[in-house]
Amino acid sequence: MSLLELDRVGKSFGPNTAVEEFSLGVAKGEFISFLGPSGCGKTTTLQMIAGFLDPSQGAIRLEGKDLVAVPPAKRGLGIVFQSYALFPHMTAAENVAFGLEMRKVARNEREERVRSALTLVGLAGYEDRHPRRMSGGQQQRVALARALVIRPSVLLLDEPLSNLDARLREDMQIELRQIQRNLGTTTILVTHDQIEAMSLSDRIVVMSKGRIEQIGTPQEVYEQPASAFVAQFLGKTNEFAATVARTADQAKLVAGSWSAPAPVGVSGTVTVTVRPERISFGDAGLAGRITSRIFQGNHWLFQCDTECGPAIVIRQNDGQMQPEQGAAVHLVWQDADMSLRAAKAAA
Missing domain, CATH: 2.40.50.100 (RNA polymerase II/Efflux pump adaptor protein, barrel-sandwich hybrid domain)
Structure with missing residues (x-):
């Protein structure tokens, strides 16, 4: 049984269809990438999973339970945005602790989990530093720690590496995959970067114009493309x-x-x-x-x-x-x- 299931999910904005008949089962511990050009519907799909958008049709289920009527804050999902969305007036530790405070986790446990999360992303010793005094890569790690510290059932990543330079982005891809493997966190990444999707993913969902073109392992979609679009988009x-x-x-x-x-x-x-x-x-x-x-x-x-x-x-x-x-x-x-x-x- 899939941990997360999208069953013929669609989203329309007036007469315009952004996502059409999207069906996917995500296994526990799997790393999935939604890959495609701008406007293909990948971020819209992620936002429906997160609860920021309501689907126009179809069902979204987590462990067999309907998610559509559940508010975003109660879905138990961790989210890392492209902009990181850190609170500038808070230190790294305070940013990471925010979700735990909202969940009323006891102070002693909260401090231990924050310490562990920052150590996990390589930021031990940065607890008291504010975002303005951190590099882009360090800010990205704080955002990742903040998402992981709540122990989400699914981690959603909305192009979190796109603001980093090429060398740092490559380094962070390696670290992100290692962290995900060590924790076994089910992860969905939105990206337009083919190399990033192939480097990180167990499976890739290639999208175009709101529809799924192909779902498969990186090797499958690269070596056996199902359409002209897939063949030309992936390298x-x-x-x-x-x-x-x-x-x-x-x-x-x-x-x-x-x-x-x-x-x-x-x-x-x-x-x-x-x-x-x-x-x-x-x-x-x-x-x-x-x-x-x-x-x-x-x-x-x-x-x-x-x-x-x-x-x-x-x-x-x-x-x-x-x-x-x-x-x-x-x-x-x-x-x-x-x-x-x-x-x-x-x-």
Whole structure:
């Protein structure tokens, strides 16, 4: 049984539908990310879980109990906002203790839990510091400690790392995942950052225009995208059309000089998706020519013109000779490294 269940949840604002038929079960201890561009409905969905918005339809249940009629403060959820929303006149310890005070936790227990929460997020010794005297990363840790100290059944994170610089954001991703694993807190993260979602999540819910495009593990949504949107939103990708050619004893996918055995049940024209890092240069395959090559430290990025249109190839900087700009090449990959979908789905 899921700890948290959303059953065909929807939200409309007048004639505009923000979220449509959203269904998801979240297991206890699971880390889920809602991933998508601005306006896709991910924050609206999080706000319905938190109780800040009422759904227009559907049900939200926590441990089998209906949440829709329960006020936000009584849902037992921890929330970290993008802006952190710390009280500027309170110290770090006072900010963290606020939720416990509202729940009338005894002073001795409150002080111990605040101390433990600040230690957990690496802020032992910062108890008396005010937010204005703390860095963005430290403020984010205080906000996280404040959400965790109440021991929430579900932790909701609304793009909490978006205000941090790239290096600190990466460090905080690692720390956040480690804290979540150690505590086993069920967590839902809203983000538009694909790397963040793939780094942190057990499963990712990819959203577009208020609808779920795909739900799966990071590996599933990256390597087996269910739609053109998912393939293009999660990192760089190559797509081209191939046709199934059948003979008396076999069926092949064919696109220019490239061919591969056609999976059972595939027919007509399909869209082939291959990630750039799965492609190598070989003696035979999809013919093309290098139009540019860019050195990016630990890898090279090649742009190619092929018989089937432009393609990107990413090769590790392993010290081996790399093709020069203008060189004729053949692009090759393993059958297991490509995904297929009906051509009409690419429209």
